Amino acid sequence: MKIKMEENRIIFIQDVYDISNAIQSILQYNCEDNGIARDTRIPIKIIFNYCREQSEESEVCYGLANIIKMSNTPIIGIILHGCVGSCATAFLACEDRLAFENSFLILYCNGKSGIEEEEKSARIPISYHIYQQNASFLQDLIGADLHEGFWYIDNDLALKLKIIRKNIDDIDEILWGIL
Numbered sequence: 001m002k003i004k005m006e007e008n009r010i011i012f013i014q015d016v017y018d019i020s021n022a023i024q025s026i027l028q029y030n031c032e033d034n035g036i037a038r039d040t041r042i043p044i045k046i047i048f049n050y051c052r053e054q055s056e057e058s059e060v061c062y063g064l065a066n067i068i069k070m071s072n073t074p075i076i077g078i079i080l081h082g083c084v085g086s087c088a089t090a091f092l093a094c095e096d097r098l099a100f101e102n103s104f105l106i107l108y109c110n111g112k113s114g115i116e117e118e119e120k121s122a123r124i125p126i127s128y129h130i131y132q133q134n135a136s137f138l139q140d141l142i143g144a145d146l147h148e149g150f151w152y153i154d155n156d157l158a159l160k161l162k163i164i165r166k167n168i169d170d171i172d173e174i175l176w177g178i179l
Helices: 002-007 016-032 055-070 086-093 117-123 125-142 155-160
Strands: 010-013 044-048 075-079 082-084 096-099 104-109 149-154
Touching (some): 010 016, 016 044, 016 055, 044 086, 055 086, 075 086, 082 086, 086 104, 104 155, 149 155
Parallel strands (some): 010 044, 044 075
Antiparallel strands (some): 104 149
């Protein structure tokens, strides 16, 4: 099955080690696609399986988000179960976003009320960086100011807000690229 996953440009992410491998794979696929027009490249599919980070691992997730944003080969993010914290930031960076039924996102959002930006960043690095990257995106989608705490976005809400384009109905959609 691993060969089929690589042939079909499917990357499975479950932990920080998978994230490091995903970064390397995205760079490799972009090298292979050099000289091919962007709209004719075969997309890379990243499956997030209850992807969450520990505090010391969040920077690796931000590295993945940066590589996804810079990729000249289109990247499709797929949530199998859930995506939490900075892993959700990486998912949101994907050009196209899909999900399995009953999946979810959790984003941490901390406003700037009463605390200087640098001080807040030093006290809560994960939450503040995620807030910085997602605040305007979520405000545009939800149409309201974010409050401190976290956003739990279930599959139905993600569809309604167009965070995800559609639910995966058939496993062949992922395996054989019928997206």
